[in-house]
Amino acid sequence: MVECEYCGAAFDDEEAHLQHLGDEHAEELGPIDRRRVDAAGDDEEGLPIVGLLSGAAVLVVFVVAIWFFFLSGGGGTNLDAEPAGMEDEPLPNRGGDEWISQVETFESNGAEHRPGEEIDYERVPPLSGPHWNDWVSAGFYTETPRMEELVHSLEHGAVVIYYDEGNLSDEAEASLRAWAANKDGQWQSVVVAPNPNDDPRGDYVLTAWTHRLVIDDYDAEAVQAFAAEYLGRGPENPVR
Structure with a gap:
């Protein structure tokens, strides 16, 4: 007997006891009894609504986290390469002249905010504009x-790097991932994404605000020079 x-009240077994606790004493239960009742509520009648909702909320958060993790390239990488080593070093004040x-430097196309409006940019990837x-x-x-949204990142001082998916080497990906991981401030971030053009230049x-450098053979020193020159120096809130 369980009391x-x-x-x-007395009960023949623990299952009936836990059912009683959930039905009659839900508001009185301490944390240990609450966990026991929740764990025992596998069927619809015995599962307290609080436990059901909590479980659903955890599931939603888990699914969203996994989706974002893989969308941003955080998982599933088996690269046969390591970063160049300079990605986590402090940037020089200016980039090397080489x-x-x-x-290439272009005139600004403005910085107007047009939330929700699809913008037809003069060049793609864009370097400025609404x-x-x-x-x-x-x-x-x-x-x-x-x-x-990428243009707004440029306005914040970001360097946005586009790669051709068909020609991305393991060495380049390892380095680019390291740049993005080490330069993540709101006003001086590195964003790396596939080039939206079918035939990239x-x-x-x-890219930075009004600036562009095109290279075919990846070189971490080129990224370092470009970031040293433009990262954190966007028009909205320059921090370098």
Whole structure:
């Protein structure tokens, strides 16, 4: 026999006792008894609604976390390469002329906020122009985010690097993932994403607000030079 410590009622087995606790004493249960009742409620009649809702909430959070983890390229990588080693070092104040001399610079197309409006950019990937209120956080992405949000990231001082999916080497991916992981501030982030063009101008296109560098053979020193020159120096809130 099992006796209820809340009211003294007796039961033939623990299952009936736990059913009674859930039905009659749900508001009185301490944390240990609550966990026992929740664990025993495998059938619809015996499962307290609080436990059901808590389980559903945990499931939703888990699914969203897994989706975002893989969307941003956080999992499932088996790269046969390591980063170059400079990705976590402090940036020089300026980029080396070997690379910066190759950078193309364009006039700004404005910085107006047009939330929800699809923007027809003069060039793709865009380097400036109207954009949405949201922006893209630092990370290595396996699907290209909205251009309207990437432009807002550029305005924040981000460096957005586009790669040709068909020509991305393990060495380049390892390095680019490291750049994105180590440069993740809101006002000086590195965002890496697939090039949206079917026929990209180069295997890697480095962009900042009104600036672009196109390279075919990946070189971590090129990224370092470009980031040193432009990262954190967007028009909205320059921090370097």
